[in-house]
Amino acid sequence: MASAEEASALVQRLSQLSTDLTAAERENLKFLLSMAAGGVLSGHAQHIPEDLRKSALGATQHSLPKLIAGAREKFPTGVVFHGRGPFLTDEEREALDRESRSCRPRAERFLDHYVASGAPVARDISLSGPIRAFLTESVGPIAPTRRANYLYYDEPGLGIDPHVDKDEFSLNILTMLEHRSSGPQRSELILHPPGREAMRFHLQPGESLVFFADSVTHQRTRTVADEAIRLVSFGYRTLGGTHE
Numbered sequence: 718m719a720s721a722e723e724a725s726a727l728v729q730r731l732s733q734l735s736t737d738l739t740a741a742e743r744e745n746l747k748f749l750l751s752m753a754a755g756g757v758l759s760g761h762a763q764h765i766p767e768d769l770r771k772s773a774l775g776a777t778q779h780s781l782p783k784l785i786a787g788a789r790e791k792f793p794t795g796v797v798f799h800g801r802g803p804f805l806t807d808e809e810r811e812a813l814d815r816e817s818r819s820c821r822p823r824a825e826r827f828l829d830h831y832v833a834s835g836a837p838v839a840r841d842i843s844l845s846g847p848i849r850a851f852l853t854e855s856v857g858p859i860a861p862t863r864r865a866n867y868l869y870y871d872e873p874g875l876g877i878d879p880h881v882d883k884d885e886f887s888l889n890i891l892t893m894l895e896h897r898s899s900g901p902q903r904s905e906l907i908l909h910p911p912g913r914e915a916m917r918f919h920l921q922p923g924e925s926l927v928f929f930a931d932s933v934t935h936q937r938t939r940t941v942a943d944e945a946i947r948l949v950s951f952g953y954r955t956l957g958g959t960h961e
């Protein structure tokens with residue numbers, strides 16, 4: 718049975734191993750670890766003793782940020798910013814809201830939610846000077862990926878299981894555009910930072926969460942009847958540098 722010391726030694730060994738891997742191999746290892754963390758968090762390993770599950774989860778969660786160069790250590794929860802971002806104007810929020818509504822008919826199902834990509838307003842705003850300045854100031858050098866997606870969770874039972882994202886969304890600005898619900902039970906965004914309690918977010922319309930989506934496991938719990946959520950997600954890559 719794995720002790721806490723063994724799990725911690727494993728994190729160290731994986732971290733050392735990652736320095737010898739190619740970028741593609743590192744991405745593969747990150748994917749395997751994220752699948753493992755997601756599996757445990759989703760309750761797919763109930764047959765395994767709890768202490769082993771916990772130490773395996775801890776080892777994967779602590780290892781993920783170590784596989785990625787950049788400003789991770791400064792942000793132990795993975796959260797860079799939460800609130801009404803100074804990097805978006807009210808006019809931009811309104812333009813995103815309008816475009817999100819207009820893109821809904823062409824959104825495609827991806828796993829258990831709907832996604833519309835290739836939207837010009839969202840792409841242009843994701844590349845704006847104020848956003849780039851805010852991110853560079855917060856985490857060091859970044860590269861926009863031109864990935865700007867509208868996300869829709871607007872049928873009962875939609876959501877996304879615990880996962881980490883790929884490089885295109887290593888740093889994610891997730892902005893709530895609308896969250897309608899009729900009862901007290903609502904879908905929520907949950908982050909699972911290593912060695913800490915899960916963090917639950919109920920973003921208000923216009924609020925953003927800026928977080929390291931490639932290294933902190935996250936999920937959206939399932940929507941209930943009469944609930945509808947529209948979000949916009951901008952993806953950036955971090956480029957090592959002064960904060961490394």
Ligand SMILES: [Fe+2]
Pocket residue numbers: 880881882930935
């Ligand atoms: Fe994600």
